[in-house]
Amino acid sequence: MNLWFTExxxxxxxxxxxxxxxxxxxxxxxxxxxxFQTTEFGRILTLDGYVMVTEKDEFIYHDMIVHVPMATxxxxxxxxxxxxxxxxxxxxxxxxxxxxKIDMVEIDEQVVxxxxxxxxxxxxxxxxxxxxxxxxxxxxxxxxxxxxxxLIIVDSTDPFGxxxxxxxxxxxxxxxxxxxxxxxxxNQHESPFYAEDARGMQRAHKSIMGFFxxxxxxxxxxxxxxxxxxxxxxxxxxxxxxxxxxxxxxxALGLQTKYYNTKLHVGSFALPNYVKELLxxxx
Amino acid sequence: MNLWFTExxxxxxxxxxxxxxxxxxxxxxxxxxxxFQTTEFGRILTLDGYVMVTEKDEFIYHDMIVHVPMATxxxxxxxxxxxxxxxxxxxxxxxxxxxxKIDMVEIDEQVVxxxxxxxxxxxxxxxxxxxxxxxxxxxxxxxxxxxxxxLIIVDSTDPFGxxxxxxxxxxxxxxxxxxxxxxxxxNQHESPFYAEDARGMQRAHKSIMGFFxxxxxxxxxxxxxxxxxxxxxxxxxxxxxxxxxxxxxxxALGLQTKYYNTKLHVGSFALPNYVKELLxxxx
Numbered sequence: 001m002n003l004w005f006t007e008x009x010x011x012x013x014x015x016x017x018x019x020x021x022x023x024x025x026x027x028x029x030x031x032x033x034x035x036f037q038t039t040e041f042g043r044i045l046t047l048d049g050y051v052m053v054t055e056k057d058e059f060i061y062h063d064m065i066v067h068v069p070m071a072t073x074x075x076x077x078x079x080x081x082x083x084x085x086x087x088x089x090x091x092x093x094x095x096x097x098x099x100x101k102i103d104m105v106e107i108d109e110q111v112v113x114x115x116x117x118x119x120x121x122x123x124x125x126x127x128x129x130x131x132x133x134x135x136x137x138x139x140x141x142x143x144x145x146x147x148x149x150x151l152i153i154v155d156s157t158d159p160f161g162x163x164x165x166x167x168x169x170x171x172x173x174x175x176x177x178x179x180x181x182x183x184x185x186x187n188q189h190e191s192p193f194y195a196e197d198a199r200g201m202q203r204a205h206k207s208i209m210g211f212f213x214x215x216x217x218x219x220x221x222x223x224x225x226x227x228x229x230x231x232x233x234x235x236x237x238x239x240x241x242x243x244x245x246x247x248x249x250x251x252a253l254g255l256q257t258k259y260y261n262t263k264l265h266v267g268s269f270a271l272p273n274y275v276k277e278l279l280x281x282x283x
Numbered sequence: 284m285n286l287w288f289t290e291x292x293x294x295x296x297x298x299x300x301x302x303x304x305x306x307x308x309x310x311x312x313x314x315x316x317x318x319f320q321t322t323e324f325g326r327i328l329t330l331d332g333y334v335m336v337t338e339k340d341e342f343i344y345h346d347m348i349v350h351v352p353m354a355t356x357x358x359x360x361x362x363x364x365x366x367x368x369x370x371x372x373x374x375x376x377x378x379x380x381x382x383x384k385i386d387m388v389e390i391d392e393q394v395v396x397x398x399x400x401x402x403x404x405x406x407x408x409x410x411x412x413x414x415x416x417x418x419x420x421x422x423x424x425x426x427x428x429x430x431x432x433x434l435i436i437v438d439s440t441d442p443f444g445x446x447x448x449x450x451x452x453x454x455x456x457x458x459x460x461x462x463x464x465x466x467x468x469x470n471q472h473e474s475p476f477y478a479e480d481a482r483g484m485q486r487a488h489k490s491i492m493g494f495f496x497x498x499x500x501x502x503x504x505x506x507x508x509x510x511x512x513x514x515x516x517x518x519x520x521x522x523x524x525x526x527x528x529x530x531x532x533x534x535a536l537g538l539q540t541k542y543y544n545t546k547l548h549v550g551s552f553a554l555p556n557y558v559k560e561l562l563x564x565x566x
Contacts (some may be wrong), residue, residue: 004297010323011322013298013299013300013301013323015297015299016289016296016297016299018296039294040294040295040296040477057476060555080315143346193506194323216543218541220505221512221555223510223512229504258555259555259556260555263553264553264555267549267552268407268550269442270546270547270549270550270551272343272542273540274545
C-alpha cells in the first residue's frame with residue numbers, strides 16, 4: 001500500500017505524509033475530522049484537511065505556547081484556553097502545581113472525544129481536576145468574562161472556518177477585559193512566509209496591539225506547519241516577556257522539556273528582518 | 284498544465300513545488316542538474332533531485348552562512364568558500380569592502396555555468412575581481428593550504444554524493460590547518476529533525492569539535508530545506524560568536540539584510556533541548 005495524505009501549504013506548495021492507516025473520519029457540526037497513522041510523524045489529526053497536531057512534533061508547539069507565558073509570570077493561577085481540542089496545551093499547563101484553575105473552551109466536542117480516543121499523548125490530562133471543559137463558542141464565552149484570568153491562550157485553528165471569529169478586534173478586546181491587571185494573552189499567529197498566512201498574522205498582531213501596552217512576537221521551528229516557521233503573539237498588561245523573565249525561578253521548577261529552555265525563550269523573540277517589516281506594516 | 288516537482292524530505296515525508304517550466308536539465312560529470320521555474324519560489328536549482336536554492340528563500344541561508352562569521356570577526360580579509368556553486372555565499376561576502384580575497388572551490392563547473400545563466404540573483408557577483416574560481420575537489424584543495432585564510436565556509440551539498448568527503452574528519456583537520464590563528468570555520472550542518480539528516484549533523488559536529496577549541500551550532504528557518512529547521516556549525520581557533528560579537532561595528536557597516544540582524548545572531552545560538560541532546564550525544 002502506498003497511501004499519502006497531502007496538505008496544500010500554499011496554492012503552489014504541498015506537504016505529504018506517508019499514511020499507514022486512516023484511523024478515523026467523520027464530519028461534525030463544525031468541520032471534517034480525520035486521524036491518520038503515519039510512518040514518520042506517528043498519529044496526526046487533521047481538521048478540514050489541515051494538520052492540527054502530529055505525535056512527532058506537537059511538543060514544539062505546546063512547549064512554546066505554554067512555557068513562554070508561564071516563565072514570564074510564574075505566579076499565574078487562573079488560565080483560560082480557547083480551542084486546543086487535542087489537549088496538548090492543557091497537558092503542559094497541568095505540569096505547574098501553582099495553577100489552580102484551567103477553563104478550556106472548545107467549540108467542537110467531537111474533536112475532544114476523538115483526541116481522547118486516538119491521541120492520548122496530548123489528551124490524557126483533560127481529566128485533571130483543575131480543568132473545566134466548556135463546549136461552546138470561545139468568542140461568546142470570553143464576552144461574558146471580566147477581570148477573571150491571569151492568562152488566556154488562544155490555541156485556535158487557522159483564521160478561516162470555525163476559528164475565523166478568533167482573529168477579530170472584538171475578540172481580542174474581550175480578551176483584554178477578561179484578563180486581570182497582570183493578564184497575559186498568547187495567540188497562535190500563523191507563519192510569516194506564505195502570503196495568505198502572513199496576512200492572518202499581520203491582522204492578528206495589529207488587532208492585539210490596539211488593546212495591550214506590551215505586544216511582542218516570538219517564533220518556533222514547527223516542521224509540520226506551513227513553512228516550518230511559526231509565530232506566536234504574547235500581549236500583556238504589565239509583564240514583558242524578556243525583562244520579566246526569571247530564568248532561575250523557572251529552572252527551579254525542574255520541568256523536563258524537549259524544546260523549551262529559558263535561553264531559547266529569549267532567543268525566540270529575536271525575529272528576522274523580513275518578519276519585523278511585516279509587523280511594522282501590519283494592517 | 285499541472286506539473287509538480289517533488290522532493291523526499293524523509294522516506295515518509297515529501298515536499299512538492301508547482302512548476303511552470305522545466306528550464307534546464309543535464310547530467311554533468313558529477314550529478315544531475317535541473318532548473319525549474321516555480322510559481323511560489325521563483326526559479327529553483329536541484330542537484331540529483333534535491334533542492335539546493337530557491338529564489339524566494341535563498342536569502343535566509345546566505346545571510347546566515349556569511350553574516351554570522353563576518354559579525355563575529357569584522358577584520359576578516361581572506362576567505363575560502365567550498366562548494367557554493369550557485370554564488371549566493373560569494374554575493375554576500377562581496378558586500379564587505381574589508382574582504383580582499385575570496386577563493387571559491389566548486390567541484391562542478393557546470394553548476395556554476397548553469398547558475399550564471401539561470402540564477403543571476405545568486406551568481407551575479409562571481410565576476411567580482413576579488414573572487415578566484417577553482418573547479419576542483421575541495422577536499423584536495425584544502426589539503427594544500429596552510430595558515431592561509433581568516434574564514435572557511437563549507438557550503439556543500441548533503442553528506443552523500445559529491446559532497447560526502449566534506450563531512451569527514453580528514454577534511455575538517457585540513458580546514459584547521461588551512462586557517463590562520465584567527466581562523467573561523469562555518470559549515471552547513473543539515474537538519475536535526477529527520478533521523479538521517481540528524482546523523483549527518485552529529486557526525487560533522489563531532490568531527491569539528493575534535494580540532495577547534497570553540498565549536499558552536501546555530502539555527503535558521505529555511506522553509507524549502509527538509510523540516511525548515513536548519514543548522515550551521517561555527518568553529519573557531521579564537522573568536523566566540525556571542526562574546527566577540529560587536530553589534531555596533533556590524534551595524535555601522537550599513538548592510539541591508541532581509542533575514543540577519545545582530546539580535547537574531549545571538550538568538551540563533553539558543554537551541555531547543557532536543558537539539559542540544561543530539562549534539563551532546565554526537566558520535
